[in-house]
Amino acid sequence: MAKTKTAFFCQECGFRSPKWLGKCNGCEAWNTLVEETIVPVGADADSGRWIAVGSKAQGENKPIPLDKIEVSGEARTPTGSSEFDRVLGGGVVAGSVILIGGDPGIGKSTLILQSLNHLGKGRGKVLYVSGEESAAQIRLRADRLSIQSDHLYVLAETAFEEIIAHAENLKPVAIVVDSIQTVYTRRMSSAPGSVSQIREVAAQLMFYAKRSNVAIFIIGHVTKEGAIAGPRVLEHIVDCVLYFEGGKDHAYRILRGVKNRFGAINELGIFEMKGVGLVEVENPSGLFLSERPKDAAGSVVVATQEGSRPMLVELQALVSSSYLGSARRMALGVDPNRVSLLLAILEKRAGLHLGDQDVFVNVVSGIQMNEPAIDLGIIAAVASSFRDRPIDPETIVFGEVGLAGEIRGIQKAAQRIREAEKLGFKRCILPKRNETQLREEEKGKIKIELVGVAQIGDVLEVI
Ligand SMILES: Nc1ncnc2c1ncn2[C@@H]1O[C@H](COP(=O)(O)OP(=O)(O)OP(=O)(O)O)[C@@H](O)[C@H]1O
Ligand SMILES: [Mg+2]
Ligand SMILES: [Zn+2]
Structure with missing residues (x-):
């Protein structure tokens, strides 16, 4: 019998090493x-999914000429939220796997519960698998969001094999x-949330999605650095990666696409968190400009x-003399x-x-x-604060x-x-070149x- 082997995995990037290292060779994290x-x-040879796929392929999957491939007519299903659809590129593609990452408490479960309910309407059953909350907790959230549904099924389960078995019976669309970090497969002995578990479960989910043409949403927690916890390879496996962001101090939530096999990236979906859910x-x-101070130095609209x-977003700068010897520089929302x-x-x-000035x-x-x-906006805001002269509030x-x-x-x-x-x-x-073009x-x-x-000097003059 083959003996169990271990290896060391970086929990940030998935880098694998036969021995322990203080610093990851892959992403340089400590x-x-x-x-x-x-x-x-040895065990992998009998149960490995690629082998399984391969043996099945002997009978069913053959190379097909491109124009003979059958596609179902209804390519995309709307999620019931125009903002969510925008980020997805017009709706959910059947058989695709969508990863949604975000900070704790940002509203991932809320967003997905709202959309899932809509996705099932008139099309079939939908399945919400939760490894974090009990079925009763999800019912409570649904009540708060006024979701009443007989086609939405909730399963509180963390074993991957069980989840798939239930899915095979239920045949959801x-x-x-919720979330990938809580799910584990019995084929691996490492703990749920570890890199090898996450990677394996995600790959299996992807395989299942393609085979049964089911859309699968995977929720993932985000590390302090902002990456989805676990290996970045997860982002390569799935079809679509979305980040749900926005400070907890703000009611706005922003859904950003960073990868999408079926649509443009860098689309933003903007929501507001209210008592009734995400609107x-x-x-x-x-909305962004609603609380803007008029005639305040250091504020500009870009x-x-x-x-x-x-x-249009307001950008603010604060420039003040530094008493600490070394001037501080801080930037939020920009690089x-x-x-x-x-x-x-x-x-x-x-x-x-x-x-010798602190700049924020x-x-x-x-x-x-x-x-x-936004460069020009930063320049204008900093100069305005430095000289203590407000920029005309009707200028962008x-x-x-x-x-x-x-x-x-x-x-x-x-x-x-x-x-x-x-x-x-x-x-x-605006830049001279754009002006000429526009005219x-x-x-x-x-x-x-x-x-x-045309020159930075001109900017300071006109503002
Ligand atoms: N009664 C309420 N009124 C308004 N907003 C609420 C209410 N209850 C919860 N929320 C908001 O919903 C958020 C929690 O949403 P949700 O559980 O969907 O987040 P999550 O991203 O799934 O969190 P986790 O990472 O813990 O799973 C809270 O942070 C809060 O802002
Ligand atoms: Mg949640
Ligand atoms: Zn690493």
């Missing part, structure tokens, strides 16, 4: 390697596994583009490295002496912005800033401008005043 049992090679936000710009939707870079550009190209930058609303188009800005202090054109300027017009803004500071293409259609800038 103290993340944990010993786990791996299935003995969609399954939720879609139809006008995010309006037009960002997330996926297909433009959004801190990007902020440091822009501060250096401001110092070098515009002569603002920020070396914050995106109001708790949203994370990774687009270069966008543009990328280069190392030489040049303002570079960005994508989809016209959409951003339209959003700003809709919300009543009067003036837009040619949109002749006369633009009502907002366009101010093109």
Whole structure:
């Protein structure tokens, strides 16, 4: 009989090593390697899923010419939430596996319970597998969300083999596994939540989804670093990876796609957490700007583009003299490295002496912005706070800033401008190149005043 072997797995990235290491060679994290049992090679040969797939393939699966492959007519099923559908690329694809990650208590179970109920309506049964909460707790949540359903089945179970057995009997059209970290397969002796368990269970779920054409939602917890706990390989296995984010101090929740085999990524779904559950936000710009201070130095509205939707968000900066010897830099909602870079550009190209100043930058609303188009907003907010001069509250800005202090054109300027017009803004500071382009293409259609800038110095002048 083959003897049981163990290996050490990094709990962050799934890196595998035969011996213990203090620092992971895969992701350079410290103290993340944990010993786990791996299935003995001999045993794997009889029960390994790839072998099983292979032996089955002898009879059923054959290479098929592309145009002879049958597809069912109804490709996507709406989730009942336009925001969720937007992120998924228009609805749920049958047989796909969708991973949803998020901080504890952010509302993952709520979102998924609401959608699952809708997914089953008129189409068949749906199965909610919970390893974290009892059936009664889920009933309580459903009551709060006013979900009444005879097609939604709840199963409080953590053994993977049991879950699949129940699914085979019930034949649901969609399954939720809440959460992947609580489920274990008996084929592995390592603890639930360990890398080998997560990886194996996810791969098996994927296999089951493809075989029975069931959509499976997997909920995953997120580590402090923001990655879904367990191996990043999980993200490679599944079809679609969504993150549910937003600070606990805010009522907004943002659903962000980071991988999608059936749709565009970087679409955002925006929700508000209310007593009755998650409610879609139809006008995010309006919501984000609703509490904006007028005539406060350091505040500016930037037009960002997330996926297909433009959004106006307030960006704030606070610059104050540093008494601690070394100036502090803090950024929330934007990349801190990007902020440091822009501060250096401001110092070098515009002569603002920020070396002995603490600088804090914050995106109001708790949203994370990774687009270069917000560069100009950061520059404007910092300069405004430094000089203690408010920026006209009816102005929006966008543009990328280069190392030489040049303002570079960005994508989809016209959409951003339209959003700003809709919300009543009067003036837009934008890259010169975009201005010229817009004047040619949109002749006369633009009502907002366009101010093109080519150099960082021009920006400081116009604001
Ligand atoms: N009565 C209520 N009114 C308003 N909001 C509520 C109410 N009850 C719960 N919530 C919100 O729902 C959130 C919990 O949602 P949910 O259980 O779906 O989160 P989760 O992401 O699944 O959490 P976990 O990681 O613990 O499973 C709470 O943080 C709270 O904001
Ligand atoms: Mg939950
Ligand atoms: Zn690692």
